[in-house]
Amino acid sequence: MDLLIILTYVAFAWAIFKIFKIPVNKWTIPTAALGGIFIVSGLILLMNYNHPYTFKAQKAVVSIPVVPQVTGVVIEVTDKKNTLIKKGEVLFRLDPTRYQARVDRLLADIVTAQYKQHALGAELDEMAANTQQAKATRDKFAKEYQRYAQGSQAKVNPFSERDIDVARQNYLAQEASVKSSAAEQQQIQSQLDSLVLGEHSQIASLKAQLAEAEYNLEQTVVRAPSDGYVTQVLIRPGTYAASLPLRPVMVFIPAQKRQIVAQFRQNSLLRLEPGDEAEVVFNALPGKVFSGKLAAISPAVPGGTYQSTGTLQSLNTVPGSEGVIATIELNDHADLSALPDGIYAQVAVYSDHFSHVSVMRKVLLRMTSWVHYLYLDH
Numbered sequence: 001m002d003l004l005i006i007l008t009y010v011a012f013a014w015a016i017f018k019i020f021k022i023p024v025n026k027w028t029i030p031t032a033a034l035g036g037i038f039i040v041s042g043l044i045l046l047m048n049y050n051h052p053y054t055f056k057a058q059k060a061v062v063s064i065p066v067v068p069q070v071t072g073v074v075i076e077v078t079d080k081k082n083t084l085i086k087k088g089e090v091l092f093r094l095d096p097t098r099y100q101a102r103v104d105r106l107l108a109d110i111v112t113a114q115y116k117q118h119a120l121g122a123e124l125d126e127m128a129a130n131t132q133q134a135k136a137t138r139d140k141f142a143k144e145y146q147r148y149a150q151g152s153q154a155k156v157n158p159f160s161e162r163d164i165d166v167a168r169q170n171y172l173a174q175e176a177s178v179k180s181s182a183a184e185q186q187q188i189q190s191q192l193d194s195l196v197l198g199e200h201s202q203i204a205s206l207k208a209q210l211a212e213a214e215y216n217l218e219q220t221v222v223r224a225p226s227d228g229y230v231t232q233v234l235i236r237p238g239t240y241a242a243s244l245p246l247r248p249v250m251v252f253i254p255a256q257k258r259q260i261v262a263q264f265r266q267n268s269l270l271r272l273e274p275g276d277e278a279e280v281v282f283n284a285l286p287g288k289v290f291s292g293k294l295a296a297i298s299p300a301v302p303g304g305t306y307q308s309t310g311t312l313q314s315l316n317t318v319p320g321s322e323g324v325i326a327t328i329e330l331n332d333h334a335d336l337s338a339l340p341d342g343i344y345a346q347v348a349v350y351s352d353h354f355s356h357v358s359v360m361r362k363v364l365l366r367m368t369s370w371v372h373y374l375y376l377d378h
Contacts, residue, residue: 005044005364009036043360050353051361052268054346056323057280060261061341065248066230068094069219074239074249082231084255085224091250092222094241099217106210113203131181138174228254253341258330260292262347263323271351272297278328278349279365284339286372289365291331294349298325 013032022028072094078085085091230252235241241249260280264272276294303322306313328347330336348365350358 005040005360006036009040043357046354047357047360049267050271051348051350051358052264052271053348053361053365054262054264054323057260057262057328057345057347059282059339059341059343059345060259060327061253062256064225064228064252064254065245066091066222066250066252067245067248068222068241068243070094070099070216071240071242072096072098072220074235074237074241077233077235077237078230080230081233082229084227085229087224087226089224090221091224091230091252092235092241094220094222096217096220099213099220102213103210103217106206106213110203110206110210113206117203127181127184131178134174134178134181138178144170224252226254228252258336259295260328260330260345260347262326262328262345264326264349266301266322266324268349269297269324271353272324272326272349273351276349276351278347279362280328280330280345280347281365281369281372282339282343282345283372284343285335285369287370288335289369290333290336292328295327295329298327301325 013036016022017024017028017032074092075095076090076093078089078091080089230250233250235249239249272294274294274296278292278294280290280292281288282290301322301324303316306316326349328349346365346368348361350361
């Protein structure tokens, strides 16, 4: 950039010498050189500070690593590569056999549990009837034992001691039978009364397992999370896909705003304000300049972020990580849709300070764009 300004001044000075036929001597050459140094240096410093420029810019894109929620063998993969995919369209499918089998088994278990619940109701009715019958028999034996006991108090006892003891044992045995029957009835009643949200606990547990199984079955079909596209689809039918966060099987690029992420010098921070006019040129589109605005400035510098590691850390002074990150939103333009995401660019931001100097920056940015035509592969 600076070299372009110097070359422009040299060309301008040479034209002045030729047009006005200024003699070349020991006075004119040093005067032109010194004047050029002061003028060019002043303009460069004024322009660089008030209208920041950076060549560290990129058309940023946020990608989503696609990781299946369940594991399995891939049986189908989308054939839409690098083309727009609508939200909900299938990216790939996993073999659903074992997940479908678990759903079917849980459905059968729920039917069995419901049948058992109805059977418990019938068993409760039967046990209640048995309890009533046992109580009736107990009352009969109680009256008989009472009769024997009263007879034993008479002057002439019509019953033997053995008869009285047998009656007493029959009464006590039937009393125990009543208690046992009542306990069994209470146990069955407790099983029927174990409810969760108004439903039997076993059935509620099975339905919760069924919901999880159906969710896992649904996850065997991996769909696009939003509108976007996939690129470099390397999985094929037969690939084993695991639900490991560190092993994504596909990268999905969602549709998003056209944004340029640029890294400016920290010296330019006071002249970077959201809403400022900005222009961007791309290496891939020589001779074209795209307008936009400065959308946001990152509140953190990458080189100044630290994470807990359990050890003392020194200052992070890695070259290239000390710049201020800014986001530029581009205006709509037909040529931008043809640009692949992630390509490099150069960015200039025009502040409200010394706006007349911004003309130089705009001219130089356009000259930079035209220079992109010049390259050599060897």
